[in-house]
Amino acid sequence: MERFTGKVWVLGDDIDTDIIIPTEYLALKTIEDMRQYAFSPLRPDLASQIRKGDMIVAGKNFGCGSSREQAPEVIKALGIRCIIAKSFARIFFRNSINNGLLLIEQPDLYDDMREGDEITVEVNHHITYGGSRYPIASLPENLMEILGAGGLVKAMAARNGLSIS
């Protein structure tokens, strides 16, 4: 079973896609150009503070708003390992899985979580924080297949007989 530990950044309820990446930066050429502006309307310094392997813990309805796939892409580009929230908006959920960004729904962790602390995630099983275990559900099989392929681009490339490293 996949298991990893990392530092947590805590965000609130209804973190919308305009907060994650404002429209004014959406037409920048690459995700690398955009990532410095992630979360800028809410926390302008956050993007520069996030390190590879960190995680985000948030409240309900994370990723609500527009269909912009740049939202999960900039979060992944910042090095975020996974997002754990009370719930996710629909399009953001699909976009994240399609980009190989793991999302976990957990109803209680957010209420207990303190920013800067570390948690350990055992995928499809539970999260450990401060000596407590927070159970998590398994993702449906078709989504685990896309995640397993490394995202939808790689899954489609394999279907077309290409291999992408």
Added chain:
Amino acid sequence: MGQTMIEKIISRNIGSDSVKQGDIVTVSVDRVMLDDIMIPFIVDKFHEMGFSKIWDPNKVVLIYDHLVPSSQQDDVRHYQVGDRFAEEYGLTHVHRSDGICHQLMTEAGYVKPGDVVFGTDSHTTTYGCVGAFSTGIGYTEMAAILGTGELWIRVPETIKIVIQGELPEHVMSKDLILKIIGDLGADGATYKALEFTGSTVENMTISSRMTMANMAIEAGAKCAVFAPDEKTAHYCGVELSEWEKNLKGDEDAVYCKTLIYQAKELVPVMACPSQVDKIRQVSQLEGTVIDQVFIGSCTNGRLEDLVAAAKMLEGKKVAPFVKLIVTPASRKVYQEADACGALKVLAQAGAVITHPGCGLCCGRTGGILCDGERVVATNNRNFLGRMGTSKVEIYLASPVVAAACAAAGKIVLPS
């Protein structure tokens, strides 16, 4: 066991009569909409996936709207990438400056009752106004559809919303959908379908239904649907088939929730900064001083919206310190509003009338605001930083309320 509207649409699409909520199925796509912001990303993903042709170029519609006309030099690159892709892969439905994608998809007849449609913009839920299943997706999934013509979906549960009776004066379908979003909450319909029914929506124009379907996403909904009727047939330029005439939720269908409203009890409302579900009655906000008013967008930039605003502003002037920006949803709307005199009335009142397109709604052009400014707007989102800096306050309202506020220079009830 009966079926909801969405179960009927998906059943027909996949050729099964036993589709039920929660099933994960693969649908054949009837139409897709690609917008200008996303096109370079779609093209990159399409090529990375190794596709060499589009499954059916006739089913693809490419629309430039968010970035039209360009407001930053790099916007032009999006048109160039789109044009090259259209030429290389034989796309014939390309709109370069005709208006907002969601307005054009229905107005230009790309969507019919019972269709399954995906678009790279979250307000793709709009096409439920003509009884289609439509929803927003990201650019990677769009690239996969362009190559395969298919997409997996989870058949959604449905919330049935019944509205009965006549809307009071100065209450528009915008007030109704804002009220519903306030009651459901911003995540109250996540992954679910909304099915609107009752005499109020039966008596509504397609434009008013469009406003409601457009905003379903603001409650998290996957889609929103209205049963097709004679108005739908007329609007789409089709005759309804027997199947389409019966495309409504069955009496014994399973709904996860039913909300019932009496239209006569509704009043003008606003969504307050910075959540669409933070709904207050306009009467509670009266007197709040404003800097700008925006009437436009795929939510409320249609002919009936501009006419309603013009009626409110006839013989009046916009308050001297307020900028009123009017952005028709499409070229056709612009021309019709011009022909019927609505634009003249608005211009005489002091409005700035802009080119059709997304305009200020997506915060790229046409009236960007600064710290401490307050705007009343008829679009669909009031998120932090959407129309300028994160210290701009955005109040969402109907065109009638917005027009009344423009004349008063503050939030007021229309009279």
